[in-house]
Amino acid sequence: MKKRIGLIVNPVAGMGGSVGLKGTDGEMFKKSLELGANPVTPARTKNFLTHIKNKQEIIMYTAPGKMGEEYVKSFDIQLETIGAIDEETTAEDSKKIAREMLNDGVKLLIFVGGDGTARDIYDAVDSKIPVIAVPSGVKVFSSVFAVSARAAAELVDAFIEGTDFTEEEVLDIDESAFREGKLASRLYGYLLVPNVRKFLQAGKEASSTSSSSIENKKEVAQYIVESMDHDILYLLGPGTTVKAVTDELKLHKTLLGIDAIFDGELVGTDLNERGILELFKKYKKKRIIVTPLGGNGFIFGRGNKQFTPEVIKKTGKENITVIGTKDKLNSLDCLRADTDNFKVDKLLFGYIKVIIGYKEEMLMEVQC
Amino acid sequence: MLKVTIKLNMNELPYLPPKKVIAAAEKGLLELNRYANPADLELLRELLAEYSGVNKENIILGPGSDLLLREIVQIFSKKRKIVMPSPSFLPTVRSAKQFANKLVSIRLSPPDFKLHHEILIDEVKEPTLLIIDNPNNPTGKVLLDRKTVESIVKDEDVLLVIDEAYYEFSGITFADMVKDYPNLAITRSMDKAFSLAGARIGYIIVGNTFLKEFSSFYTYLPQSSLYAASEALKNPTYMRKNIEKIIKERERVLRKLCELKVKVYRTSTNFLLIKTEIPDITGMFRDIGILILDLSNQISPGFIRVTIGKPEENDMFLKEYMNFSDLFKQNYEK
Numbered sequence: 232m233k234k235r236i237g238l239i240v241n242p243v244a245g246m247g248g249s250v251g252l253k254g255t256d257g258e259m260f261k262k263s264l265e266l267g268a269n270p271v272t273p274a275r276t277k278n279f280l281t282h283i284k285n286k287q288e289i290i291m292y293t294a295p296g297k298m299g300e301e302y303v304k305s306f307d308i309q310l311e312t313i314g315a316i317d318e319e320t321t322a323e324d325s326k327k328i329a330r331e332m333l334n335d336g337v338k339l340l341i342f343v344g345g346d347g348t349a350r351d352i353y354d355a356v357d358s359k360i361p362v363i364a365v366p367s368g369v370k371v372f373s374s375v376f377a378v379s380a381r382a383a384a385e386l387v388d389a390f391i392e393g394t395d396f397t398e399e400e401v402l403d404i405d406e407s408a409f410r411e412g413k414l415a416s417r418l419y420g421y422l423l424v425p426n427v428r429k430f431l432q433a434g435k436e437a438s439s440t441s442s443s444s445i446e447n448k449k450e451v452a453q454y455i456v457e458s459m460d461h462d463i464l465y466l467l468g469p470g471t472t473v474k475a476v477t478d479e480l481k482l483h484k485t486l487l488g489i490d491a492i493f494d495g496e497l498v499g500t501d502l503n504e505r506g507i508l509e510l511f512k513k514y515k516k517k518r519i520i521v522t523p524l525g526g527n528g529f530i531f532g533r534g535n536k537q538f539t540p541e542v543i544k545k546t547g548k549e550n551i552t553v554i555g556t557k558d559k560l561n562s563l564d565c566l567r568a569d570t571d572n573f574k575v576d577k578l579l580f581g582y583i584k585v586i587i588g589y590k591e592e593m594l595m596e597v598q599c
Numbered sequence: 600m601l602k603v604t605i606k607l608n609m610n611e612l613p614y615l616p617p618k619k620v621i622a623a624a625e626k627g628l629l630e631l632n633r634y635a636n637p638a639d640l641e642l643l644r645e646l647l648a649e650y651s652g653v654n655k656e657n658i659i660l661g662p663g664s665d666l667l668l669r670e671i672v673q674i675f676s677k678k679r680k681i682v683m684p685s686p687s688f689l690p691t692v693r694s695a696k697q698f699a700n701k702l703v704s705i706r707l708s709p710p711d712f713k714l715h716h717e718i719l720i721d722e723v724k725e726p727t728l729l730i731i732d733n734p735n736n737p738t739g740k741v742l743l744d745r746k747t748v749e750s751i752v753k754d755e756d757v758l759l760v761i762d763e764a765y766y767e768f769s770g771i772t773f774a775d776m777v778k779d780y781p782n783l784a785i786t787r788s789m790d791k792a793f794s795l796a797g798a799r800i801g802y803i804i805v806g807n808t809f810l811k812e813f814s815s816f817y818t819y820l821p822q823s824s825l826y827a828a829s830e831a832l833k834n835p836t837y838m839r840k841n842i843e844k845i846i847k848e849r850e851r852v853l854r855k856l857c858e859l860k861v862k863v864y865r866t867s868t869n870f871l872l873i874k875t876e877i878p879d880i881t882g883m884f885r886d887i888g889i890l891i892l893d894l895s896n897q898i899s900p901g902f903i904r905v906t907i908g909k910p911e912e913n914d915m916f917l918k919e920y921m922n923f924s925d926l927f928k929q930n931y932e933k
Contacts (some may be wrong), residue, residue: 366878378879379879561895576890584703590700590701591703591704593685
């Protein structure tokens with residue numbers, strides 16, 4: 232039986248890049264047109280569609296015209312068009328069509344765009360169905376994206392042939408800060424993507440050393456849980472890698488917040504700085520467990536501002552455990568910290584141990 | 600099935616061994632029904648000892664240095680943690696992951712991929728098996744100097760294994776230190792420099808701590824490989840000329856890539872490390888029959904490793920790289 236797959240193309244994604252606008256959110260799209268930018272998504276989308284091998288196994292539900300239909304119709308793929316759009320498309324169109332596709336029983340949603348499009352799709356479908364993200368935006372920092380259009384096509388084939396799924400990050404990048412040369416981002420949410428390692432050529436050095444992302448998170452979590460002490464307060468930062476630790480302990484985790492554990496029990500959920508400092512009065516020994524943000528490697532200052540300079544100072548660098556999957560760590564040149572307090576940043580600079588597997592650690596530099 | 604025309608992904612030498620070496624290998628084929636002659640194994644050990652400037656007793660032979668490294672990991676990691684740089688030679692990383700009690704990697708980061716010695720020394724304060732490829736594969740960077748090696752091996756609880764698979768290209772070796780430090784071992788290969796990848800001759804120059812554990816280690820190697828390797832060692836001039844050619848060619852390709860504004864890193868090996876902005880370039884090269892190595896899982900996305908081939912092969916690589924680059928610019932920088 233053919234699989235129902237949705238396709239939404241953000242026709243303006245990536246246009247700001249060539250004219251130096253670093254994004255096409257809101258009014259910047261009009262500005263990119265004034266500056267003579269050309270659409271980049273058509274070539275990307277066609278390239279992506281060309282490389283899908285199992286075209287005959289798909290019924291592709293697409294948005295009309297330049298949001299999908301006009302690219303798919305030149306391929307030998309069964310096509311159903313959904314929704315209606317105006318000449319000028321907006322983020323609302325992506326969200327509305329994604330919801331319609333969900334209602335029509337689409338089993339996988341493919342979108343072509345950047346970080347902004349990923350946020351729209353997250354708002355519309357959350358983790359209800361898996362997605363495949365084809366990178367075409369000016370800012371593509373979220374780890375939810377495939378490495379290339381071709382790799383995205385391979386993910387589609389893997390989905391058709393049967394695969395499991397993993398959660399990957401969607402980041403919220405502040406475009407105005409980005410235009411000023413600052414990488415200000417926060418964790419926006421998680422989307423479900425096929426859990427397939429990057430395709431590499433054959434040969435004795437070609438295959439990845441890493442296990443799948445889900446297995447890797449479990450390995451890390453097992454190692455952390457085995458080494459946990461009963462007299463230490465553990466503060467767990469946001470993210471699915473950290474959540475794997477609470478899963479291992481059979482506890483509930485606030486995915487985007489900070490929770491506290493003592494002796495195998497939750498003693499605080501979704502904590503702010505005040506809540507953390509209150510706990511510090513009660514518990515002498517403490518340890519922070521964080522995972523770096525994908526794409527830019529921030530361990531503090533992005534998405535976990537509840538870990539204020541005061542909290543970090545009181546904890547001490549020696550009581551900070553960084554954890555992460557090998558795939559995420561390999562995509563980073565270094566780790567970063569930006570706590571709004573240079574003295575605390577400086578305290579964190581230098582090498583830090585990152586738990587990347589069961590009894591497996593990597594020494595990585597915190598800099599920048 | 601894809602027809603491979605140019606193979607720049609496994610750091611082999613593009614040149615065949617000399618005729619005498621091929622003839623020696625052919626002679627071995629006439630004894631294909633037999634295991635290797637022990638006298639020929641001994642002869643090869645003698646020749647390798649002479650070539651490396653060490654005693655024959657300190658040479659252990661094996662079918663490729665990757666398998667010898669695996670053996671070392673298996674034997675010596677039981678009561679020690681393993682420390683390695685990251686990235687490192689992948690087969691060794693895999694062995695370490697499989698057998699290590701605990702594995703600690705030290706991340707080498709661009710642009711210089713330096714191994715910070717104080718971090719290294721700090722990490723080996725307990726019983727450790729430290730494995731360092733020098734020059735490093737895949738970055739091509741020399742990571743160790745004599746002072747650092749000395750400060751590591753003076754602690755006998757630390758076993759240091761230096762993989763010198765690319766020694767002939769870097770000209771840097773610590774083999775002479777094995778006589779003074781029982782806890783030092785050097786692994787080498789005849790696969791690369793001697794154009795003998797198909798013969799799979801690897802060897803370790805071992806200090807006494809290693810030698811004790813390897814006393815019962817004995818491996819039969821193919822008679823063809825033994826004859827070919829011994830013949831190659833009797834006249835290493837051919838190999839040395841090839842190394843000169845490859846180094847000269849490596850520098851030419853590096854200059855050319857720099858002129859073309861490609862981000863390329865200087866190496867001490869027979870390959871170059873490149874950071875590209877073109878997505879999935881390895882797949883695009885593969886489609887036209889040119890194999891290169893994708894390093895996105897080892898360093899970070901965009902890094903590739905390209906072996907130096909014959910000048911015409913390298914020219915083909917450069918030409919196609921520029922085609923892909925133009926195509927990329929047309930698509931993204933309209």
